[in-house]
Amino acid sequence: MLLNDLLNVVANIAILTLVSYIYIKMIPKKKSYSLTRRQKIALIFLASMTSFILMSFSVDLPQQVKIDMRYNAMILLLYYIGPDVFVPASILTAVLRLTWGISDASVYTFLFYLVLSVTMLVLNKKASERFNSYTTGLILNTYYVIGHAIVLYFIYYDWKQTIAVSVFNFIFTSICLMVNMMFIEDMRADVRRYLDEIERAKSDYLTGLYNRREFSSYWRKIENDKKITHVALLMLDIDHFKCINDQYGHLNGDIILRQVASLLHVEDIEHEQIYRVGGEEFCIVLKNKSFSQQMAIAEKIRQTVENNPFKLENHQTIHLTVSVGMATSYKVKDMKNLYRLADHALYQAKERGRNQLVVLDLAERELKRIL
Structure with missing residues (x-):
C-alpha cells in the first residue's frame, strides 16, 4: 500500500512537470500576444485531461477522498496562462471529479472547485500585483489547501485527521508547485533572452530603431x-x-x-x-x-x-x-x-x-x- 502511494506520488510529479513544459511551449514566442481560440480550447482540454490523469494516480483516503496535484496544474494555468482558460478548465475538472463516482467527497469537491473557479481569479489578481511568482503561487496553494481542509472536515468531522492530511497536503503540493514554477520561470527566462537577441538583431544599436x-x-x-x-x-x-x-x-x-x-x-x-x-x-x-x-x-x-x-x-x-x-x-x-x-x-x-x-x-x- 505504501509503495503504491509512493509510486502515485512520483507519477503526479512527473505528469505535472510534463504538463508545465507543454503549457510554456504552447505560449507564442512573442513579447506581447493573445492566444487564439484554438489554443485556448487546446489548453482547456489539456488541463482537464491532466486533472483526470492525476486523479488516476491519486493517494486514496477513506470515504473516496483523493489527494493529488490536479489543482497545482490549475494554479499554474491561472498564473501563467490566464483566467480565460482557467475558469472553464476548473469547471470541467469539477465535472470530471463526479465521473469517479457520486459520494459526499465528490459532491463537496465539485462544489468546492466551482467556488475556486471564481474566487481564485480575485486572489490571483491581488497577489500578483504585490508579490513575485513564487509568493503568489504559495498564496494560491494555501488558499486551496484551506478550502480543501474545510471540505475534508465535512467528510470526516475529525479535526485531527483533517489537520494531519492538510498539513501533509500543503507541504507536499507547495514543494512540488515551487519546483515546477522554478522550472517554468527558467524556461520563460530562456524565451525572454531569445526574444531580446532577436530584437537586437533587428535593431540599430545607436538609435534603437529597426535596421x-x-x-x-x-x-x-x-x-x-x-x-x-x-x-x-x-x-x-x-x-x-x-x-x-x-x-x-x-x-x-x-x-x-x-x-x-x-x-x-x-x-x-x-x-x-x-x-x-x-x-x-x-x-x-x-x-x-x-x-x-x-x-x-x-x-x-x-x-x-x-x-x-x-x-x-x-x-x-x-x-x-x-x-x-x-x-x-x-x-x-x-x-x-x-x-x-x-x-x-x-x-x-x-x-x-x-x-x-x-x-x-x-x-x-x-x-x-x-x-
Whole structure:
C-alpha cells in the first residue's frame, strides 16, 4: 500500500512537470500576444485531461477522498496562462471529479472547485500585483489547501485527521508547485533572452530603431499583404551632417542621431515603420494613408526637426534641418522601385537647397517611362 502511494506520488510529479513544459511551449514566442481560440480550447482540454490523469494516480483516503496535484496544474494555468482558460478548465475538472463516482467527497469537491473557479481569479489578481511568482503561487496553494481542509472536515468531522492530511497536503503540493514554477520561470527566462537577441538583431544599436536588414524584411510583408493598398516611403537625410561631425565630434554626432530618431515618432506611426538605413539616413513606411495624410506627416517631421533645439554633450544647443524625399504609390507595391524613387526625391530636395520635401509618384513615373 505504501509503495503504491509512493509510486502515485512520483507519477503526479512527473505528469505535472510534463504538463508545465507543454503549457510554456504552447505560449507564442512573442513579447506581447493573445492566444487564439484554438489554443485556448487546446489548453482547456489539456488541463482537464491532466486533472483526470492525476486523479488516476491519486493517494486514496477513506470515504473516496483523493489527494493529488490536479489543482497545482490549475494554479499554474491561472498564473501563467490566464483566467480565460482557467475558469472553464476548473469547471470541467469539477465535472470530471463526479465521473469517479457520486459520494459526499465528490459532491463537496465539485462544489468546492466551482467556488475556486471564481474566487481564485480575485486572489490571483491581488497577489500578483504585490508579490513575485513564487509568493503568489504559495498564496494560491494555501488558499486551496484551506478550502480543501474545510471540505475534508465535512467528510470526516475529525479535526485531527483533517489537520494531519492538510498539513501533509500543503507541504507536499507547495514543494512540488515551487519546483515546477522554478522550472517554468527558467524556461520563460530562456524565451525572454531569445526574444531580446532577436530584437537586437533587428535593431540599430545607436538609435534603437529597426535596421536596414529588417527594413528589407518589412518590404516583403507589405508586398504580400493584400489589405495594404496605399504605400508611401519617406527618406530623410540630416543636412550637412558631415559638418556637424567635423565641428562637434563624432560623439556629438551620435547624440544628434539619437535625438532625431526620437522625433520621428509622430502621428500614429508605429515603431516598426521607422528605420535607420544609413549613417544619417532614415526611412519611414506609411501604410493605407491618403496622399494628404502622407504629405502632412512628412511636412510635420521636417518642421519638427527644424524647430527643435538639439543638445550637445556640453549642453550647448544647435539647430539643424532635414531634407525629405517621399515616393508614393497606390496599389502598385513595388518596394524596390519605391525605394529608388524616394532616394531620387531626396536627391532633388538636396539639389534644390535642402530643408524641404520633394514628392514623386511611382505610377506617374512608370507611366512617363513607358511613354
